[in-house]
Amino acid sequence: MDKNTIWAIVLSTLVIIASYLILPKFIPGLNPAFSRQNTVQTTEDTTELAQAAEPQELNLSELSETDITEDSETAEEAQTALVEQKYTIKTDKVEAVFTNKGGDIISYKLLDHKDMDTSDFVQLSDNVNSKNRTCAIAFGKSDAKIIDEIFDTEVNGKTITFTKTMNVNGKKTTLRKVYSFMDGEYVFKLDVLIHTADSTGIDIGGTAYTLRTSPQIGPHFNPKQNRYERREFIAYNGQKYKKIILGNGQFKEYEKDFIWSGIAGKYFVELVVPSAAENIKTAYYSSNVEINNYANAQALIERNAFSGSDVSDTYYMYFGPRNDKDLKRYNIAENNGWNFGGKKLSQALQTSGWLNWLEKILKVVLEFLNKLVHNWGLSIIIMTILLKLIMFPLSKKQSLGSLKMQELQPKMKALQDKYKNDQQKLQQETSKLYQQAGYNPASGCLPMLFQFLVLFAMYNLFNNYFEFRGAMFIPGWIPDLSTGDSVFTWEKNIAIISSMTGNHLRLLPVIYVITQLLSGKITQYGQAGTAGQSQATMKFMMYGMPLMFFFMFYNAPSGLLLYWLTSNILQIFQQLIINKMMKEKRAEKENGGFTAKTQTVIPPKAKGKKK
Numbered sequence: 001m002d003k004n005t006i007w008a009i010v011l012s013t014l015v016i017i018a019s020y021l022i023l024p025k026f027i028p029g030l031n032p033a034f035s036r037q038n039t040v041q042t043t044e045d046t047t048e049l050a051q052a053a054e055p056q057e058l059n060l061s062e063l064s065e066t067d068i069t070e071d072s073e074t075a076e077e078a079q080t081a082l083v084e085q086k087y088t089i090k091t092d093k094v095e096a097v098f099t100n101k102g103g104d105i106i107s108y109k110l111l112d113h114k115d116m117d118t119s120d121f122v123q124l125s126d127n128v129n130s131k132n133r134t135c136a137i138a139f140g141k142s143d144a145k146i147i148d149e150i151f152d153t154e155v156n157g158k159t160i161t162f163t164k165t166m167n168v169n170g171k172k173t174t175l176r177k178v179y180s181f182m183d184g185e186y187v188f189k190l191d192v193l194i195h196t197a198d199s200t201g202i203d204i205g206g207t208a209y210t211l212r213t214s215p216q217i218g219p220h221f222n223p224k225q226n227r228y229e230r231r232e233f234i235a236y237n238g239q240k241y242k243k244i245i246l247g248n249g250q251f252k253e254y255e256k257d258f259i260w261s262g263i264a265g266k267y268f269v270e271l272v273v274p275s276a277a278e279n280i281k282t283a284y285y286s287s288n289v290e291i292n293n294y295a296n297a298q299a300l301i302e303r304n305a306f307s308g309s310d311v312s313d314t315y316y317m318y319f320g321p322r323n324d325k326d327l328k329r330y331n332i333a334e335n336n337g338w339n340f341g342g343k344k345l346s347q348a349l350q351t352s353g354w355l356n357w358l359e360k361i362l363k364v365v366l367e368f369l370n371k372l373v374h375n376w377g378l379s380i381i382i383m384t385i386l387l388k389l390i391m392f393p394l395s396k397k398q399s400l401g402s403l404k405m406q407e408l409q410p411k412m413k414a415l416q417d418k419y420k421n422d423q424q425k426l427q428q429e430t431s432k433l434y435q436q437a438g439y440n441p442a443s444g445c446l447p448m449l450f451q452f453l454v455l456f457a458m459y460n461l462f463n464n465y466f467e468f469r470g471a472m473f474i475p476g477w478i479p480d481l482s483t484g485d486s487v488f489t490w491e492k493n494i495a496i497i498s499s500m501t502g503n504h505l506r507l508l509p510v511i512y513v514i515t516q517l518l519s520g521k522i523t524q525y526g527q528a529g530t531a532g533q534s535q536a537t538m539k540f541m542m543y544g545m546p547l548m549f550f551f552m553f554y555n556a557p558s559g560l561l562l563y564w565l566t567s568n569i570l571q572i573f574q575q576l577i578i579n580k581m582m583k584e585k586r587a588e589k590e591n592g593g594f595t596a597k598t599q600t601v602i603p604p605k606a607k608g609k610k611k
Contacts, residue, residue: 082150089160091183094319095121103151103162103177104133108214108319110186110268114470115219116480124268124319127216127296132289134214135190135317137177139168140204142284142300143251146212147175158182169204172197182337186320187330189338192303192313203305207281211303211315213270215289215296217263223295228266228463228556231297233285234348235261241347246287248295254283260343262318263299267466267482269322269348272301273340275314279304316340323466324349350464358457366461376481377473377562380462384566387458388574391451396578398448408437462560473562477507481559484508508561509554515568516546522575 086106087098097107108125115122125134136146151162158181165174178191192211194202202208221229233244235258242256243264254261261283262271274280284300303313316338320326327348333341351359362383369379411433419426462468468481478485488505520542553561 084150085153087153087155087160089155089158089179089181091158091181091185093184093186094181094188096179096181096188098153098160098162098179099133100151100153100162102133102136102147102149103153103164104136104146105179105214106133108134110320113268113321116470116483117219117221122268123218123220124270125214126218126220127214127289127291127294129215129291132212132215132296132298134212135177135179136212137175137192138210138212139173139202139208140210141207142210142286142302144204144210151177168196168202171200171202173202185337186326187316187318187336187338187340190315190317192315194311196309199307199309201305201307201309201311203307206305208303208305208311211272211301213263213272213299214319215298216294217265217268217270217297219265219268220294226555227552230266231287232264233261233297233299234264234269234271235283236344236347238344244285246285246295246297248287248290251284251286251288254285258283260345261299261301262348263297264322264348266350266464267322267469268320269318269327270299271318271345271348272299273316273318273343273345274301275316279306279313281305318345321466322348322350350460355453355457355460358453359461362454362457362461363465366465367467370467375473376468376471376559377478380481380559380562381566384563385570387454388567388570391454392574394450395574396581408433458563459560462563463557465559468557468559471559473558478558478562481562482557484555485558485561504555506554508558508565509550509556512553512561512565512568513546513550515565515572516549517542519568519571519575520546522572522579 084099084101087100089096089098091111093111095107095109095111096105098104099106105125106128107123109121109123111121113122114120128134130148131146133146138144138146147164147166149164149166151164154161154163160179162177163174164176165172167173174195176191176193176195178189178193180189180191182188190211192209194208196202217231223229231246233246233254235242235254235256237256237258242254242258244254257277258280259277260271260273262269263285264270281302281304283302286298286300287295289296318327318330324346328346329335330338330340330343330345333339335341365386366379366383369382370376373379373382412430415426415429415433419429465482471481472479473481477487484504484506485508486504487507490503490505493503524542553564
């Protein structure tokens with residue numbers, strides 16, 4: 001191993017150590033998931049974050065004990081009603097637990113989906129506390145305190161109603177929240193009914209009330225270890241879809257119109273769809289409160305102030321999987337029990353943006369293969385093989401183009417020296433040289449561009465594909481393609497190591513790095529003859545990048561790593577074939593167009609005596 005190679009390895013290792021261990025101590029917010037840095041990424045623009053606003057208390061007087069029902073209560077019954085109680089509504093899809101404090105949801109489990117860490121059902125109502133609950137309402141703006149008083153409760157089948165009469169800014173006001181559930185549906189309906197003592201309605205700074213999603217959407221995860229999980233505020237206005245990646249310490253208004261909005265994780269989503277979007281004033285996205293190093297990620301929907309003594313608002317709430325099968329049912333009213341449609345909830349899916357068309361094609365192929373082999377891991381391997389076979393002609397053309405470029409280097413250097421003071425003439429002569437040699441510079445770029453497009457689409461597909469959740473490939477090693485593999489787990493935290501590894505010894509990243517190093521070495525051998533800066537760059541790519549990728553992808557989903565690992569192994573065999581072809585081409589050039597196999601020696605005719 002030469003001196004330059006050793007330096008490349010040493011410098012790459014120092015860069016990695018600095019990136020992961022030193023820089024975060026001096027530059028807060030380098031953690032990609034729930035970064036404390038005030039930066040927001042959107043699909044169309046970048047928005048600056050505002051510092052979190054301090055909560056402000058509304059001028060609410062003590063709540064009245066008046067019951068809106070016609071039957072009078074005894075003193076004992078009234079006292080019982082002031083005790084917090086819990087109620088459960090269960091369908092074949094969800095189990096929702098309510099508290100009569102505020103009439104809010106304190107637990108919301110999806111009965112079709114398991115949490116891989118807890119072995120319980122996925123909990124969407126996470127990070128709940130006394131100041132922040134799912135579907136909580138606050139009179140006034142989004143920085144107001146939620147209503148935390150005891151409500152009267154009535155349960156009727158899969159419908160639960162909470163009612164409370166109180167004084168709001170000196171005005172007698174009755175609030176009623178009605179939750180309705182249905183078997184077979186991830187959507188539930190929330191009706192908010194308000195009656196005031198006079199016709200002036202409710203106007204607190206232009207807002208009547210604020211409705212919240214869950215303080216944090218589950219399943220629970222450690223943002224310091226799982227860099228492939230994140231939380232997003234999402235919204236759709238009927239034409240454009242917006243996504244804002246949430247970090248810590250955020251509390252900011254979403255200043256655009258929408259017909260629905262909500263909070264999304266990698267595999268699950270909570271959407272709030274008002275039946276009358278014109279009544280919505282604005283929305284806020286918040287990750288302002290952090291409990292046990294687990295920041296909240298919440299959408300807060302402000303309702304416009306209203307006049308009159310009565311108002312009735314309906315919200316359709318989708319709390320469920322972020323997958324195509326379940327979301328698209330609510331695009332068309334006839335496809336779901338609520339007869340709800342026309343809002344394009346499937347826009348909430350994870351996509352590759354403008355490469356969404358390519359991702360859809362790859363998904364169709366992957367699903368077709370899985371129907372044949374009934375194993376998602378094997379399907380990934382087969383599809384990777386097919387893609388490599390399809391792209392082999394492009395890779396071959398790119399390699400032969402680099403060989404042609406090497407041959408032209410001496411002539412190009414001569415032109416650069418000759419016309420160093422005349423750039424226009426240099427471009428003309430260089431173009432003429434390319435034409436004479438039959439070489440197109442773009443021929444090497446286009447294959448690489450196409451491969452990058454496929455790689456990007458595959459990354460998004462394998463990193464976010466819902467069907468990989470819980471999909472086993474190899475028992476005991478890769479039990480879930482949506483998480484990292486594990487061959488050994490230790491319980492005791494080991495300072496820096498545990499923060500990067502999550503207390504798991506993983507084999508896939510190690511094999512991936514080995515194959516990446518081997519692939520780089522073989523590729524470098526095939527491009528022998530390249531010198532100077534290109535050679536130094538090649539060494540960094542060969543040694544530095546795999547080491548960086550090892551730390552970056554250590555906790556990556558095993559389905560994604562399986563794709564990259566298979567691709568690396570195939571790349572090794574592909575490069576060996578290309579290296580052999582390039583070696584033959586070089587030999588052909590050196591022999592004036594004839595290789596050793598094609599040269600034929602014709603012996604002179606022997607002179608013989610005539611008989």
